[in-house]
Amino acid sequence: MSVVRSESVSNFRVHYRDILPRVKKEGPILLIQRSEVAAVLVSIDEWNQLQRLKHVNLLDEQSKLVQQGNYLTQDQIEQSLRDKGLID
Numbered sequence: 001m002s003v004v005r006s007e008s009v010s011n012f013r014v015h016y017r018d019i020l021p022r023v024k025k026e027g028p029i030l031l032i033q034r035s036e037v038a039a040v041l042v043s044i045d046e047w048n049q050l051q052r053l054k055h056v057n058l059l060d061e062q063s064k065l066v067q068q069g070n071y072l073t074q075d076q077i078e079q080s081l082r083d084k085g086l087i088d
Contacts, residue, residue, distance in 0.1 A: 004027070005027075007032065054086065
């Protein structure tokens with residue numbers, strides 16, 4: 001089990017040059033503000049992987065609908081992708 005590191009937002013503001021390289025080496029870092037998670041820093045590689053997983057999940061959902069006989073028009077598919085922020 002990996003440990004997720006955390007930093008306060010105020011500490012991040014001061015030490016971001018030291019903290020950002022740690023994201024690639026150590027994994028995500030939680031940014032804490034007023035004792036609550038305000039944001040999560042992830043490496044660009046991890047971000048891209050998350051985006052690919054979102055696309056794969058969406059394609060899997062659509063494939064299941066087609067297998068059930070539920071077909072969508074191209075316009076419906078594109079609108080769904082726009083609604084999910086996956087295309088412009």
